[in-house]
Amino acid sequence: MREFVQFTLGGIGFGMVYAAIALSLVLIWRGTRILNYAQGAMAMLTAYIAFTVIGHTGSYWAGFAAALAAGLVLGAVIERTVIRPVESKPPLNAVVVTIGLLVFLEGLAGIIYGGQYRSFPAAFSITGLHAGPVPLGISLNDVFVAGAVLAAAAGLAVLFRYTSAGLRLRATAFNAYAARLLGVRVGRMLTLGWALAGLIGALAGVLVSPATFLYPASMDSIFVLGFTAAVIGGLDSPAGAVAGGLILGVALNYVGGYLGSNLVPIFGLAALIVILMIRPSGLFSPSTGRQV
Amino acid sequence: MADGAALTVDEVVAGYGGVLALQGVSLDARPATITAVLGANGAGKTTLLTTISGFVRPRQGRITLDGTDLTRRRPEEIARAGLAHVPEGQGVIAELTVEENLRLGALWRHGRTGRAEALADAYQRFPLLATARGRSASTLSGGERQILVIARALMARPRVLLLDEPSLGLAPKIVAQVMGLVRRLRDEAGLTVLLVEQNARSALAIADRGIVLNLGRVVAAEEAAVLAADVGLRKHYLGF
Numbered sequence: 001m002r003e004f005v006q007f008t009l010g011g012i013g014f015g016m017v018y019a020a021i022a023l024s025l026v027l028i029w030r031g032t033r034i035l036n037y038a039q040g041a042m043a044m045l046t047a048y049i050a051f052t053v054i055g056h057t058g059s060y061w062a063g064f065a066a067a068l069a070a071g072l073v074l075g076a077v078i079e080r081t082v083i084r085p086v087e088s089k090p091p092l093n094a095v096v097v098t099i100g101l102l103v104f105l106e107g108l109a110g111i112i113y114g115g116q117y118r119s120f121p122a123a124f125s126i127t128g129l130h131a132g133p134v135p136l137g138i139s140l141n142d143v144f145v146a147g148a149v150l151a152a153a154a155g156l157a158v159l160f161r162y163t164s165a166g167l168r169l170r171a172t173a174f175n176a177y178a179a180r181l182l183g184v185r186v187g188r189m190l191t192l193g194w195a196l197a198g199l200i201g202a203l204a205g206v207l208v209s210p211a212t213f214l215y216p217a218s219m220d221s222i223f224v225l226g227f228t229a230a231v232i233g234g235l236d237s238p239a240g241a242v243a244g245g246l247i248l249g250v251a252l253n254y255v256g257g258y259l260g261s262n263l264v265p266i267f268g269l270a271a272l273i274v275i276l277m278i279r280p281s282g283l284f285s286p287s288t289g290r291q292v
Numbered sequence: 293m294a295d296g297a298a299l300t301v302d303e304v305v306a307g308y309g310g311v312l313a314l315q316g317v318s319l320d321a322r323p324a325t326i327t328a329v330l331g332a333n334g335a336g337k338t339t340l341l342t343t344i345s346g347f348v349r350p351r352q353g354r355i356t357l358d359g360t361d362l363t364r365r366r367p368e369e370i371a372r373a374g375l376a377h378v379p380e381g382q383g384v385i386a387e388l389t390v391e392e393n394l395r396l397g398a399l400w401r402h403g404r405t406g407r408a409e410a411l412a413d414a415y416q417r418f419p420l421l422a423t424a425r426g427r428s429a430s431t432l433s434g435g436e437r438q439i440l441v442i443a444r445a446l447m448a449r450p451r452v453l454l455l456d457e458p459s460l461g462l463a464p465k466i467v468a469q470v471m472g473l474v475r476r477l478r479d480e481a482g483l484t485v486l487l488v489e490q491n492a493r494s495a496l497a498i499a500d501r502g503i504v505l506n507l508g509r510v511v512a513a514e515e516a517a518v519l520a521a522d523v524g525l526r527k528h529y530l531g532f
Contacts, residue, residue: 164399167388171396174387181345181383183371183400183448 006137007257008250013142014211015249016149020204021226022233022241023153024197029235030173031193032079032087034094038101040223042078042198043205045105046070047214048113050206051120060121067202075198079191087190109216117218120209145207152203153242156196160238169193221265225252228272234282243284298323299344299375299452299484304353306343307508313339315508316353321452321501324482326474328499328516330492330530335505337488338380341454344486345377346370357452372400376450380457380488384437386430390421393429393440397447414443417473434461442470446477452484453477459491467491471498492530496520504529 021039028036036042046067054063082101086093124140160166171179172189180186204226205219212218229248233240248271255267275282299321306314313336321327329337342348344355346367355362362370371377385393391411398410415422418439424432432440438458445453455474459467475498477483489495496502502519504512512525519525 167392167396168399170388170392171385175383175385177347178383178385179396180347180367181371181377181379182397182444183368184396185368 002134003257006135007253010137010142010257011250011253012246013138013145013249014208014253015229015246016146017204017208017222017245018226018229018248019242019245020149020152020200020207021223022230022245023149023156023238024201024204025227025230026233026235026238026241027156027193027197027200029230030238031169031190032083032094033091034083034087034098035227035235036197037095037098037223038078038105039197039201040219040226041102041105041109042071042074043201043222044214044216044219045109046074046198046202047120047205047209047218048109051113051118051209051214054121060123064123064206067206068199071198071200071202071205072195073198075201076191076195078198079194083194084187084190106216113216115216117213117215120206120214122210126210141210148203148207149242152200153238156200156238159196165192221268224272225268228268228275230282231272231275231280232283234284237282237284240282240284244282298358299486300354300356301340301344302354302356304340304343304350304355306339306348306350306353308339308348312351313508314343314350317505317508317510318353319503319510319513321484321486323484324478325500326478326485326487326498328492328495328502329486329488329505330495330502330519331505332529333490334507336508337505338456339508340505341377341379341456341486341488344370344454345375371448374448374451375454376445376448376452377454378441378445378456378458380460383441384429384432386428388429389425390427390429390432390440391425394421394444394447397444401448410447410449414447417446418443435463435466438462439466439470442473449481450483452486454486454488456488457490458487459489459494467494474498492526493520 024039025036028034049070050063050067053066054060078101082097086097122141124144126139126141128139129136160170168179168184169189169192171184172186176186208222209218212222225248229244230241232247233244252264252268256264301317301319303316303318304314305312305316317340319327329340331337339348343350346365350363357373357375360373362373394411394414395407398407402410420436421440421443424436429440438461442458458470462470471494474485474487478485487495487499496516496519499516502514502516503510504525506529511529512519
């Protein structure tokens with residue numbers, strides 16, 4: 001029983017990181033119907049930027065802020081430069097472009113920073129918390145990770161539901177034609193969607209890097225699991241993305257805890273395949289069909 | 293509400309792929325008038341409206357609003373120039389609530405107080421929307437959706453309104469209500485209206501002028517009363 005509690009709590013930290021990646025994928029999917037294969041690589045690059053800033057300033061929070069700002073800018077710049085030309089083209093064009101971007105960004109990081117593993121600082125203590133004498137399987141930093149992602153998700157929910165920009169973003173995502181009729185500058189909304197996705201992805205990168213180390217391909221497996229979380233939740237549903245991340249994080253932590261950590265990647269991929277086979281629209285999505 | 297503007301379409305050629313739906317169409321909608329655009333299916337009526345609102349790019353010709361060139365500008369910029377297009381049978385954002393649809397219509401135009409006023413105005417004009425304000429737009433009937441898109445277009449206090457088949461699928465009583473509203477907007481607010489209708493009789497009843505399209509060309513442009521009285525033209529192109 002004690003193990004079960006530890007595995008459950010321990011899974012929440014990673015689950016929230018998957019949730020953040022999933023959320024960023026959902027933001028882009030809803031706005032542009034593009035699956036951004038470069039989302040993990042973008043997060044990796046912004047984590048390197050945080051790494052550099054932390055190295056120069058000695059302040060974790062300066063690096064944290066720099067990564068988020070860089071994510072925002074990177075998302076916007078990528079949409080404006082390489083995504084805009086393929087938005088009205090067949091879906092395969094966007095797939096090729098984002099995969100190309102993934103390879104490019106990882107290559108770029110390798111050229112600038114080299115391929116070695118670098119340790120990335122955590123915001124708070126990573127020593128395990130205890131309830132009295134009982135270890136809980138989580139650290140203060142895990143609590144911060146979960147809180148940061150939840151805060152970001154809540155912030156997005158408020159933005160989408162209660163602000164004019166959010167109304168424009170939703171209108172663009174649901175019906176770009178009608179949005180245009182009403183004077184919504186759809187191009188700007190798509191840029192904003194990518195920028196927000198870049199921001200959430202950067203958050204995931206900074207939060208997960210203390211656990212994975214930082215190297216050019218460090219976000220690859222995180223991206224796959226984040227994508228799995230998005231598929232579990234349904235690519236159209238931000239709330240589903242968060243729930244999908246939590247479910248996946250906890251489930252994989254049971255696998256790692258009870259069966260052995262070498263089985264985690266296999267189970268992650270198996271979950272992706274099974275969900276795509278039996279319920280491709282996700283567990284929480286009301287939509288009935290889509291193309292990926 | 294701003295005064296209506298003159299909309300001028302000059303020798304516009306437009307189409308899809310190899311098909312030219314408009315083959316040199318010209319028209320002149322004077323300020324604060326209703327111009328009916330009539331013609332059979334496939335005459336180019338809807339293409340004319342989508343070309344004016346920027347969704348179809350004209351290959352030749354010019355479209356101006358009070359002298360400002362709108363040709364080849366983006367649809368969202370044309371909307372912001374004061375031209376509202378109510379498309380036929382679509383355009384409601386079903387995933388949003390009725391109120392969100394309405395609010396969206398006013399976003400670019402007004403500040404906070406202006407938006408609230410426009411919303412109150414819409415609810416007063418269309419009480420059924422006030423009743424349904426919190427409901428998802430997907431729960432509305434076809435007629436209610438039509439009312440919603442018209443009300444939403446008016447939220448931005450447009451100077452020119454393009455209406456595509458507003459009576460399609462509406463009960464006669466609602467059609468009369470919509471037509472009455474269009475006429476009132478012209479008289480009270482000086483709105484300039486381009487009205488596309490299958491139902492030529494009811495369109496000519498409220499229009500000042502009418503043009504008849506046939507296979508992408510203007511075959512008649514007259515005062516509405518003259519068109520309605522022209523038996524040969526009516527029989528040939530309008531079927532009543």
